Amino acid sequence: MIKIYSTLTRQLEEFKTIEPSVVKWYNCGPTVNGLMHLGHARSAIAFDTIRRYLEYKEYKVVYVMNFTDIEDRMIEVAKREKRAVLEVAEEYLSYFRRDMASLNLKEATVHPRAMLHINQMIEFIEGLIEKGYAYESNGDVYFDVRKFEEYGKLSNQKLENVLQEGTADTKNPNKRFPADFALWKNEKPSEPSWSSPWGKGRPGWNLECSCMSRIYLGDTLDIHSGGQDLIFPHHENEIAQSESLTGKPFANYWLHNGYINIDKEKMSKSLGNYVNIVDLLQYYSTDAVRLFVLQTHYRSPIIFTEDAIDQAQITSDRLFDVILLTKNYATETTVDKSALSDLDKDLLEKITKAREDFVKAMDEDFNTSNGFAVVFDYSREVNDYLRKADKINGSVINKADELFDEFRSVFGLYEDFNNYLSMDLVEKLVKLLVEIRGEYRKEKNWEMSDKIRD
Structure with a gap:
């Protein structure tokens, strides 16, 4: 309601x-x-x-x-x-x-x-x-x-x-x-x-x-x-x-x-x-400007400073990177419940909860500030799954990506994702980074793996 x-x-x-x-x-x-x-x-x-x-x-x-x-x-x-x-x-x-x-x-x-x-x-x-x-x-x-x-x-x-x-x-x-x-x-x-x-x-x-x-x-x-x-x-x-x-x-x-x-x-x-x-x-992306505005409830005043808009750009870029990485792993296949790991099951539960929490926040006088808090927490959960999973389940990640798409549609963010995903060079670079990060994870070199992720 x-x-x-x-x-x-x-x-x-x-x-x-x-x-x-x-x-x-x-x-x-x-x-x-x-x-x-x-x-x-x-x-x-x-x-x-x-x-x-x-x-x-x-x-x-x-x-x-x-x-x-x-x-x-x-x-x-x-x-x-x-x-x-x-x-x-x-x-x-x-x-x-x-x-x-x-x-x-x-x-x-x-x-x-x-x-x-x-x-x-x-x-x-x-x-x-x-x-x-x-x-x-x-x-x-x-x-x-x-x-x-x-x-x-x-x-x-x-x-x-x-x-x-x-x-x-x-x-x-x-x-x-x-x-x-x-x-x-x-x-x-x-x-x-x-x-x-x-x-x-x-x-x-x-x-x-x-x-x-x-x-x-x-x-x-x-x-x-x-x-x-x-x-x-x-x-x-x-x-x-x-x-x-x-x-x-x-x-x-x-x-x-x-x-x-x-x-x-x-x-x-x-x-x-x-x-x-x-x-x-x-100097700043459309997504950074929208995020800067929407991190504050619409009825509250916003204090404009260069530091604040700079931070919005950094936050926007980080969120974009997580979503782009998620899209790279996502596969449009049906989730096989019999083949789910504990991490897979945990992420599916977090996807459901994040959607519920987002709706709850936005239903309360369109509280975009609380809505973004849900999105940021969710992006950390997805990123954590990608870092920890021995084998990433593409169908589960696709569910995570679908929720990111819902968030993006409401906040009007990253509308040109298809342009990014259709660029051969970007695809190759992302896949190369994923492969390199995977090698570091196998070696349990978490420091280098996290640097690539971040």
Whole structure:
């Protein structure tokens, strides 16, 4: 049984989908106004892995992740670079797609873009006005937060706290109340705009995700996710406008990933303390970056240091070596139970236990940290078997390899194994090392045998 910690209820809950074995999931994607950095990657890798695990548990996951291509920050970049917003969006979107592929992130079922859904957004706003939750003011349209009695339930704060914390715009004369947020923004010089019943303008950022999630997934989602920085105001505003329009719960489970911190501060473009993925992958493998992210539970913060990512690369390489060695010994034959040695039987029991322990760890709010602990222990057990066995049982090792494949599929690791295994030179080198190690083991030269293994 999978349990999920939902930000909305602030507790672990049993995961139950609206439709049996189908997960309707909307993840807030990036604003494509710059290169993908490690902060973006942390969120993307975490939710990609959770998706992979749900698929491992035989759910059909309908995964929608948007690209924000019209928003205040997009306009700022376009003005600074003296280019059209669409040109900026197309360029950085291509870079994001490149970096997402480099990180072995699965393609979303749908990647909606805001600019392609303007008409539906206008209809959404019209529905809110008709129901009395929104109002027009000098070409702008605002959501009236005081009309939504549960405003603040996701971020666990009251409306008066929003005003006290200074997050509300108290100087805008077009608003009825300082905390009201924009659904439609009146046209400004040199900004993209579209025709609407309220004059030319563009949608507010908060509206975009509510509208697109409804188009592709319906009124109520199983999961809505994003970074912790989106809890307020973005996700809070999404709940308000979506539930006001439909009268239904917007999402049953809210998942938010923790930050990556550098010098105790959140990694972000605004602070200038970020590491671009394209630069990071010049020095570290995709597998090392994924392992670095996933060794920490998705809700916990990660401290980024060069030592930490260096260690992730070392750990990734060692795990790869064990799996590659396992594949070299594996033979796809039926296990002959009458011919099993005590070591064979012991390894088969450990394979069963490792699978059970892995599922137990991941079922508890997708705890990849504990899941990796199981994988590392398991790799040591398999390596120990290969070192101790007088005669390696290829069918038993094949069972061990099958479990490694399951782990790899969930964590998104070493996806190019077939390329490695199809390289004649690599095959010859691995086999030569195995033969040399075997000779050292016969001579009981454990020191040299272990050096080759390591």
